[in-house]
Amino acid sequence: MRARQPLALLSLILLSLLSSSAALAETMFQVEVIVFRQTTEQLPAARPAPDDWAQGAWPIDPSQERVTTLNIEASKLTPANGYSVLLHKAWAQSIGASPSSVALSSGSEQSGHFPVEGTLELQQNRLIDLDVNLWINRFDDNGWLSSSELIKHSTHLQSGELTYLDHGSLGLLVRISPL
Numbered sequence: 001m002r003a004r005q006p007l008a009l010l011s012l013i014l015l016s017l018l019s020s021s022a023a024l025a026e027t028m029f030q031v032e033v034i035v036f037r038q039t040t041e042q043l044p045a046a047r048p049a050p051d052d053w054a055q056g057a058w059p060i061d062p063s064q065e066r067v068t069t070l071n072i073e074a075s076k077l078t079p080a081n082g083y084s085v086l087l088h089k090a091w092a093q094s095i096g097a098s099p100s101s102v103a104l105s106s107g108s109e110q111s112g113h114f115p116v117e118g119t120l121e122l123q124q125n126r127l128i129d130l131d132v133n134l135w136i137n138r139f140d141d142n143g144w145l146s147s148s149e150l151i152k153h154s155t156h157l158q159s160g161e162l163t164y165l166d167h168g169s170l171g172l173l174v175r176i177s178p179l
Contacts, residue, residue: 026096027124027178029159032070033104034173035087035116035134035151036077049135049148051112057101057119066090070162073173083171086136087116092179099123104134110143118151127156128176136170 068074068090077083087106094100099121107115118134136149151167157176165172 026094028092029095029122029128029176030066030069030090030179031093031102031120031122032066032068032090032175032177033087033120034070034074034077034085035106035136036083036085036171036173037136038169038171039079039082039084040169047148048145049113049117049137049150053113053117053119053133053135054103055101055119055133057103057121059103059105060089060091060093064092066092070173070175073162086170093122095122095124095128095176097124099129099131110139111145113137113139113145115139122176128159130155130157130174130176132165132172134172 068088070088074085074088077085087104089104089106091102093102100123101119101121103117103119105114105117115137116134117137118132121131123129132151132153134151136151137145138147140146149168149170151165151170151172153165153167153172155163155165157163157174160175160177162173162175165174
């Protein structure tokens with residue numbers, strides 16, 4: 001009977017460790033993104049944004065949206081300083097070892113496209129891996145997509161740090177902080 005007690009205790013400890021590591025596998029973060037343009041120039045992409053721009057990513061659930069905290073940084077991106085903010089959003093997202101993708105959009109939809117649309121894919125390893133595919137679209141007088149600029153970037157982020165991604169006439173500020 002005594003031999004079973006240590007075995008039962010060992011089983012409970014192993015089960016506890018396995019369940020706690022599964023809980024740690026996914027962590028909730030606040031993700032905040034500011035997409036902006038230098039007002040001096042626009043560089044169109046070689047082709048317009050694809051019709052399947054979301055590529056299977058899920059839109060941000062309205063219940064996960066958060067109050068933005070990078071408002072001071074956004075307030076400096078004014079036309080008087082040579083910039084214009086195209087998108088500023090914050091949301092809560094679970095990030096783990098498997099990639100998770102969200103679809104971002106801003107502005108009024110026209111013919112299946114938005115003025116700003118794209119995906120952010122996040123994955124947590126030692127650092128947070130970020131893959132960005134964002135299109136900044138322009139429409140003709142009939143509401144059809146006429147040209148696009150593309151921000152395509154992959155980088156590693158430190159949790160809690162504000163990171164600037166430069167992409168020609170466009171820029172992106174991103175901060176991912178644990179909740």
